[in-house]
Amino acid sequence: MVSIQTLSDDDRRLVASWALDCAERVVPLFHADATARDVLDDAMARTRAYSAGESSAAAEISKRLTAGRAASAATTPAGAAAARSVAQAAAVAHMGAHALGAAGYAAKAVSLAHPHAPQAVEEEIRWQIAQLSEPQRAALGLLPLLGTDTSGPLGPGLLTQGIVGEAIRELQAQIS
Numbered sequence: 001m002v003s004i005q006t007l008s009d010d011d012r013r014l015v016a017s018w019a020l021d022c023a024e025r026v027v028p029l030f031h032a033d034a035t036a037r038d039v040l041d042d043a044m045a046r047t048r049a050y051s052a053g054e055s056s057a058a059a060e061i062s063k064r065l066t067a068g069r070a071a072s073a074a075t076t077p078a079g080a081a082a083a084r085s086v087a088q089a090a091a092v093a094h095m096g097a098h099a100l101g102a103a104g105y106a107a108k109a110v111s112l113a114h115p116h117a118p119q120a121v122e123e124e125i126r127w128q129i130a131q132l133s134e135p136q137r138a139a140l141g142l143l144p145l146l147g148t149d150t151s152g153p154l155g156p157g158l159l160t161q162g163i164v165g166e167a168i169r170e171l172q173a174q175i176s
Contacts, residue, residue, distance in 0.1 A: 004144055005152030007096030009057060011139035016051040018136045019089035019102035020044060022128050026082040026109040036073035040083060043067035043090040050093045060093035081109035088153075097143050097154045100168045103128050104159060107167035125167055129174050140175050 007015065023044065030040060043066060049055040068087035074080040085108075088101035107124050114120040132140070146168045147160045154160075159168060 003095065003151035004142070004149060005095050005097035005154055007139060007142060011142065012057065012092050012096045013051050013053060014133075014136050014139050015096050015099035016047055016089065016092040018128075018132055018140075019092050019099035020047045020051060021131050022103040022106040023047075023082070023085040023089040025124075025127070026078075026085055026106045026113075028082075029076070029109050029113050030070075030079040030082040030086075031075045032070065032073035032079065032083075036070040036083075039066055039070040040086050043070075043086050047086075047090050047092065055093075057093045060090070063090070066090075076112070078109045078112035081105050081112055085109060091153075095152050096139065097152050099140065100143065100146075100171060101153055101159050101164070103171055104164035104167040108163040111163045121163065121167065125170050125174075128171065132175070137175055140171075143172075145169075145172055 027040060030037070046055060046060060046063065050060050067090050068084060071080040071083035071087070074083055085102050085105035088098045088105055091098035107121050110124040111121045144154060146154050146165060147156060149155055159165060
């Protein structure tokens with residue numbers, strides 16, 4: 001059975017582009033060895049290729065977890081969150097709901113990088129919303145609200161907690 005969180009391949013390609021924009025914006029916060037940075041660069045290039053129709057979901061699914069491993073090489077918590085944002089963007093080829101995960105982890109990276117500037121997260125979410133095209137907004141609007149469907153990443157779990165969960169809830173409120 002296919003999860004509502006999957007989205008169609010066309011919709012996943014649309015939202016992968018936005019998820020990558022969100023992730024790339026915080027990648028400068030990622031500091032680690034060259035090998036870990038290469039892993040993130042590869043994941044971003046693959047996500048870009050998938051969103052442009054130059055790669056298939058089947059080709060990307062087996063590689064979707066590699067960027068997440070780079071998070072353990074980050075020298076700061078903000079960098080680890082940035083790597084997780086890239087990993088979520090790369091996983092959109094598998095399931096569209098990961099696009100919201102990419103945005104949520106980008107907001108967390110900003111929060112960790114600017115702990116004394118609570119408005120930084122609000123500004124990041126405003127930026128993320130401003131980047132959405134109408135077709136991307138419509139595709140994301142097909143997803144269930146965070147925590148209401150257990151058949152994917154928007155179910156109970158890491159995406160529902162802390163800054164990541166708060167950011168996704170705010171994004172969903174503004175998208176609908």
